[in-house]
Each structure stands twice: as C-alpha cells, then as structure tokens.
Amino acid sequence: MPDLLLELFSEEIPARMQAKAAEDLRRMVTDKLVAEGLVYEGAKAFATPRRLALTVHGIPARQADLKEERKGPRVGGADAAIQGFLKATGLSSIEEATIQRDPKKGDFYVALIEKPGRATLDVLAEMLPVIVRTFPWPKSMRWGKRSERPGALNWVRPLHAITATFGLETEEPDVVSFAVDAIEAGQTTYGHRFMAPAPISVRRFEDYEAKLLDAKVVLDPDRRKDTIVTDAKQLAFAQGFELVEDQVLLDEVAGLVEWPVVLMGSFDPEYLKVPGEVIRATIRNNQKCFVVRDPKTGGLAPKFILTANIEASDGGKTIIAGNERVIRARLSDAKFFYETDLKTKLEDRLPKFEQIVFHEKLGTQAARIARIERLAAEIAPLVGADAAKTARAAKLAKADLLTEVVGEFPEVQGLMGKYYALAQGEDASVAAACEEHYKPQGPADRVPTDRVAVAVALADKLDTLVGFWAIDEKPTGSKDPYALRRAALGVIRLILENNSRISMMRLIHVAVSIAASHELELIGKIASFEGLPSQQREFLEHNRIPFMRGFSAETGVTTGTHGDPSFFKFVWFYPEFFREVASKFPIWIQEYNPPEKDRDLLSFFADRLKVQLREQGARHDLVDAVFALGGQDDLLMVVRRVEALGKFLETDDGKNLLAGTKRASNILAIEEKKDKRKFDGAPDPALYKLDEEKALAKAIGEVAAEAGAAVAKEDFAAAMHAMAKLRPAVDAFFDKVKVNDDDAKIRENRLKLLNEIRSATRAVADFSKIEG
Structure with a gap:
C-alpha cells in the first residue's frame, strides 16, 4: 500500500518545542486519516531545528465505498416528511426507495445510499493544509508582506517549503497538491544550512532520509543524541576523563544541531575553587555544554x-x-559571586527577609523562617534529632536564597546553603539540613536520612500545608499552584522511609499553635500596645495568646471561648486597635475552626498515602479500612496495618472472614434501619439456644483478647492470625442459626452477637470499608 511523506521546512524551531511538535504532527495526521476511514499500518515523526517530518506507511489508495440504509417516514405519511427524506438521501423520487414491512409499527420507506470512496490523494490534499493552519504551537508568528493579508499563516518560525508525496514504494509517487499561504507543496527540501544548502529533490521517506544524511542532516533526534553521547564519552576518555551525563541538556543540544560535531574546550583550573555544581550550572545554562569529571579525584x-x-x-x-x-x-x-557571598554570614542575611512577602495572607519570609525554626525544634525529639542543631539549621536553611550565586542560578538553592554553612564552620548536620530540607521534591527524589535534615524538612513542609489550609488555598481538581500534594507526599515519605513514629494530628496541632502564637508575639512587638493604660497593657500581655483563634477582624469582637471571659469586654473597648492588628496578621487571628481544618488536613494526608500505597501495589480500600477506626494518625503504623491486612485477605481464612463480617454488617444495617435503633449492647449468654451461638460468643471473646494484645504490641500479623480463628465459628453460625428468630428477645440477642463480630474485627480494621 502507498506511503505518505510530509515535511514542513522552516527557520529554526526552538529546541524545547520540537519533540511535542513532532508528536502533534503524527497525532493530527493519523487521527484525521482514521476519521476518514483510512486505516494505516504505521507512522513516525521526526524533528530537526529546521524541519518537522512525518512518514505514514500502509495507507489504502482510496476510501472504501460506503453503503448505508437510512430509514424514512411511514408509507402514506405527510408529504413534507417524504420531501425532507428525499432531499436528505439524494433520491429523485419516492419510487427509488424500498419499503420495509413491520406488522407492528407499520411500513416504512428505506433508502439505500451508496457513496463511492474518494482517492486518498484527494483526501490528503484537503486535510493537510487544515492541519498546517491549525497546528498547536505554544507561540507562533506572522512574517513578511503576506502577514498583512486576512487569514495569513501563523507558524512558530517562517515556513519556507512543504514536501508532500504519496505513492507506492515501487512507483513514482504523486505530489499531494495543496498550498498554504502561497507555499506550494512539492518534492523539494534543503540540506544543512551551511554545508549543503542546495535544494534536494525527494520521492519517498527512504530516499528523503538518505539524501538528507548526504546533505549533512541527521533526521532522527535519537540518532543525534546517540552520536553526541558516544563522541563525547570517547573524547573525554581519550584524555583520561569521564563525561558527566545530563539527559535534559542532551535533549536540548540535540534540538540545536542537525549535524552534531563534538569538540572539547578548557578553562583555567583556578575556577575549580568554585563549587562544582556552580561551574556546571554556569557552563550548562550559558553555553549548553557538558562538563567532565576526573575519575582520580x-x-x-x-x-x-x-x-x-x-x-x-x-x-x-x-x-x-x-x-x-x-x-x-x-x-x-560565578567566582566573584561565590567569593562575595562568603564574606557575609548566613545569619547576617536574615533581616532582609523582613522585606520579602512569602504570601500576602501568610506574612513575610522572616515570619515563616521563625515558625519553621520553632516547629523544627518541636519535631526534633520525635525523630531523634538534636534540638539545638535542628533549630540552628532551620534558622539558616533559607538564607542562601539571598546570595548572589543562588540569585544567578536558582537550581543550586539549598546546595549553596550547605557550602556556605560549612565555610563558616557550621556543624555537618546543620549544613546537610540546609541542602536537604527541600527534599524529597518528587517520587524519584531521595529522602534525607540525617535526623536534623529530616526534622527541618518536616517543619518546612508542614508549615506550608498548615498555612495554606488555614487560608483555604487547598488543591482543587488538577490545580495545585502551591504544590501542596507534593509537600504532603514529602512528609509521608520522610516519616515512612525513616521509620519514624509520629502522630500526624499532633504535628498539625503543634504547627498551627506555633504559627498562631508566633503571629501574636509579633503583634505585641509591632503594636507595643501604644496608647493603652499600663493596667490594660499588662492584661493584654497575659491574654493575647488564649484569644488567638476567636478574633474577628470585621467586627472587632472575639467569638471564641479561650482565656479570661473579661478579655472579650476588653476587646469591645479597643476595637480599632484590634482591627489594625488583624489587618497586619489576617490569618491567625481571623475566625478559624481548628478542629475541622485539622481533620480535613489529616484526611488530605490519608488521600496522599493512598496514592503512594496504590503506586506500590497496595489497595486503597485497605487504607480506608484502617483510617476508619479513628485515631489512626501514625502513618508508619497505618502502613504496617495495611500490609498485614493485605496479606491476611489473600488467604482463604481472610477472604471467608471478610465475607462473614460483611454479611453480619449488612444484616445489622437492615435491622437497625427497620427498628431505628442500634444493637450495640452486650448479648445475654442465658439466651443462647444453640451450640453455634455459644461457640461464636466464646470465639469472639478469645479472639478479641488475643487480637487486642497483639495490636497493643503492634504485632499486626499476629492480630490477623488471631482474627482467622473466628472464621469457623462465623461460618457455622450463619449455616445453622436463624438470626431473625420469631422470639423478639432471641432475635435481639443474636443481632447483638453479630455486632460483637463487627466490634471484634475493628481491633484491626473496619471490614465494612473493604471492597469484595
């Protein structure tokens, strides 16, 4: 079957746009072919700095003929309906239609429409100019005198030529005849801009690719990348060095050249006094060059x-x-920036953060750093970190943002903080935390293991989450402008991969209270309670913290119940002062419902944990089953419960116990709805009539004790093993016992026994949340 060759030849296309543009061209052409009934065998797109190319092979030479039956109006129907039917189907008279007989609904006219397929060459000539004109470039331009005309072409860079041929491999192909903005499609392309600029006549893809190669153009981006990497490695090896590979840079460089020629240059060894990451960033960002490593050092x-x-x-x-x-x-x-930065200590840069706003509703960077410092010190003992070192690290961690090097190369933030901290004699853990407190920034990023770094990283992310939760800037749908999902996943990985036992609710409470109290301390420092009598000023000093969450900036009154009730009257006498204070720090002293927001934030962590566990192969419903127990905010223990529960449910005992428990829950739900009451009291042993009731009651008592003891020891596998002992008794109960007995007391007692099954299994998970 025939093949299509399409090339769009232009001025240089930005490297960052090439890969997506090639994929867009392939998708748009092949989608349109399929929509036209032209199913192809294969397609591949290519991009160089000056061209987008596409080959589609195995396309039918013409569309298949279309036969369609179209049902019309009833026989004897209104003349208007019949005339509309004739017009829609192209029939000249109703005699050309056939009659379809239907004994129930009556006879109908039916038209048999035969539409001959078009030649693929004609279909291509119609669709390709539309694709060129509607191509989705991120940015496009118009050029020359043609740009002044209505409907002038918009393209990423000036388009110079279009090559479009279609035909069998064994025959001379046809040119797809169309034009876009006075550019006629043909068989002519051009080689390398400098080494082979003459026009080249091409026929089909194999011919096209070979002639371009002779004209110093490597069409395939992957081949250009392989050439660059191979030649660079050989060149480095020949001089005793190793190439520092960089995939992102390689992708960009391959989009800048059509005929890659790898060369090696040098610079003064004096510059090696600058950190290697800065040298690499300088050479990479400014000249798109690779650096090499000395394997000896x-x-x-x-x-x-x-x-x-x-x-x-x-x-x-x-x-x-x-x-x-x-x-x-x-x-x-870079050397000048680095040496200049070394002259100023990190802590001496901190006052400048007073003038930098972190977020209009969350205060300055200085306020945020102070919160992180206090929060990190609180977290330190929970993760086994030294509190003093942690507080020091948290204080200095953001300081490198104000350095010259980071201002020039933002990608080395954190890393430069480590270098500057070491240069001024800080502890190694403090320096490490300066670099690692941003981590992990994604699923592939490593997690810090140094305990000081872990504490500061947790504090940094928690302060961000608590703050944006407080001002209702939560992620919605696909929108997450403040990367809060990433921050939550970072917290989860920090805790799990360091095997840290931490209550998430406690962390959230600490973060909220530190943020609020810190803002109120700042209020006291800024306002200094000027204009207030000494007695009221002293009273305010003692009561400002308790009222922090109840003040309304709009009304000037306190709506909470914290602190001395007489303080509410005090606020009434000085509303203007408090309104001014509230306008400066609107978040922590506005009306706020901490328990509700804290629970919502914990649920957000639970959702992120589900995502992480699902990516690792765990079932999200098991996470729901564990969190449904309440009070499950120790993420490490949640994961261990989920793992043990998952393994248990893979066994026959687990599957059958789940079925029995869900059956008990379903019966209870129906009967509780019917009776409008709960059957949550203890069953009366004197009302047991059958041995299966007695056996189930005994098994529940033994299992509950054994499973509870195992859970207390955090041995969830043993708890699941204990739960398995319920299975025979539950199976026998449902096999032999009629729950809804005619005797109301017996029925109630048996329903209470079913509730005991539900309660016993809740020692490990809420089985009602488990699917299946």
Missing part, C-alpha cells in the same frame, strides 16, 4: 564538551576559542 576537570553544528575547516579551533572566551567570562562572574 571525583571532582570536575577544567574541561568542557560542546556540540557544534558544522564541520569547521580549522577542525573547530575557532568555535572552541569562542566558547572558551564566553565560559571564562561566565566563570569569572
């Missing part, structure tokens, strides 16, 4: 690898010299 070597787009007559000496000049200047700047 593990540090960077004073060399770099660049990728040219031309085979220079001088072997690349001029290209290398030009890059060396630029890199020398850039490294000189």
